[in-house]
Each structure stands twice: as C-alpha cells, then as structure tokens.
Amino acid sequence: MTIGTRILQARTQRNLSQSELSQRSGLASSYLSRIENRRLEPRPKTLRKIADALGVPLAELFREGSAASSLQQCVVTMSGNCIMDVMRSRKNKRHAPQPGTESYTPRQLQLLRMANYLIQHGDTRLLDSLDLLFSSLMSSATSRREARGLVTLATQATAPLRS
Numbered sequence: 001m002t003i004g005t006r007i008l009q010a011r012t013q014r015n016l017s018q019s020e021l022s023q024r025s026g027l028a029s030s031y032l033s034r035i036e037n038r039r040l041e042p043r044p045k046t047l048r049k050i051a052d053a054l055g056v057p058l059a060e061l062f063r064e065g066s067a068a069s070s071l072q073q074c075v076v077t078m079s080g081n082c083i084m085d086v087m088r089s090r091k092n093k094r095h096a097p098q099p100g101t102e103s104y105t106p107r108q109l110q111l112l113r114m115a116n117y118l119i120q121h122g123d124t125r126l127l128d129s130l131d132l133l134f135s136s137l138m139s140s141a142t143s144r145r146e147a148r149g150l151v152t153l154a155t156q157a158t159a160p161l162r163s
Contacts, residue, residue: 003047003117006061008036010054024053041121062113 011021018036022029027049034040035050042050051058104112118130 002038003041003061004036004038006063007032007050007054010056010060011036014054016054021050021053025049026053043121043123044118044126059110059114062110062117 011018016024018029018032021027022032025032027046032050035042035046047061048058051061115130118126122130
C-alpha cells in the first residue's frame with residue numbers, strides 16, 4: 001500500500017474531506033489529491049504536516065495493513081531477504097525461522113519502512129544526514145562493545161588466580 005493510499009484511508013476514516021485536510025495541513029487540495037492518487041510522493045516535511053493534520057503519529061502512515069502490499073517493492077534485509085517474506089514466515093506457525101534469517105518486531109519493521117522511504121525519497125541533504133546519523137550510531141555501538149570487552153578483560157586480569 002502506498003503512502004498516498006494510507007493518507008486517503010486515514011482521511012476517510014476520520015470523515016475529513018480533502019478541503020478540510022487542506023485547511024488543517026496548510027497544503028493545497030490539488031496537492032493532496034495528487035498524493036492520494038499516487039501521482040507524486042510527498043517529502044518527509046510534507047508527511048509530517050499531513051500526519052499532524054490527521055492527528056496521527058507520522059509512523060502510522062508507514063504501517064502495513066494488507067497483504068496486497070507484498071506486490072510492491074520490498075525492503076531487503078542484510079542477508080538479502082525480502083522483509084515481507086520474513087513477516088509471512090513469522091505468521092506461518094508451521095515454518096520455524098531458518099538459521100541466519102532475520103527476525104523483526106513490528107516496531108523494527110515500521111522503522112525499516114520509514115528508513116526505506118526516507119532513503120528512496122530523500123534529497124541529497126537528507127541522505128547525507130542519514131549517512132552521518134547511521135555512521136555515528138554504528139561507531140557509538142562499536143565503541144560501547146569495545147569498552148565492554150575492555151572492562152571484561154580488565155576484570156579477568158585483576159581477578160585472583162585460582163590454583
């Protein structure tokens with residue numbers, strides 16, 4: 001399901017017309033129509049305005065609600081698996097996850113969808129910012145792991161030897 005379709009659904013569930021959403025968001029009705037009809041993809045700043053006008057968290061616009069979404073392009077995991085396949089295998093109780101495949105919580109899947117959207121639709125500045133953010137987070141995580149390893153080594157080195 002596309003962002004435009006989710007916006008349309010959220011708007012109709014709240015019994016809002018495009019005109020009312022336009023007034024609440026400060027966006028032109030014609031612009032909202034093009035988004036809802038999948039003629040254009042809104043920028044993240046525009047999505048924030050729409051989500052605020054609808055009274056929903058921004059993340060709500062990225063939640064999957066139907067199996068039809070599996071026909072669209074799929075976010076790929078680190079091992080190259082389609083996330084939708086991973087989700088389907090989790091729902092199917094008969095199939096245990098294969099060794100080496102990823103397992104995601106609903107929140108993690110939502111974050112992956114949002115990151116995927118930003119990567120696909122972001123401008124150069126946004127992509128540079130994401131690159132910097134992810135690099136910082138990765139180096140921070142690595143630093144914490146290394147620090148824990150040093151503490152463990154130091155603890156082992158100072159522990160009395162047993163004979």
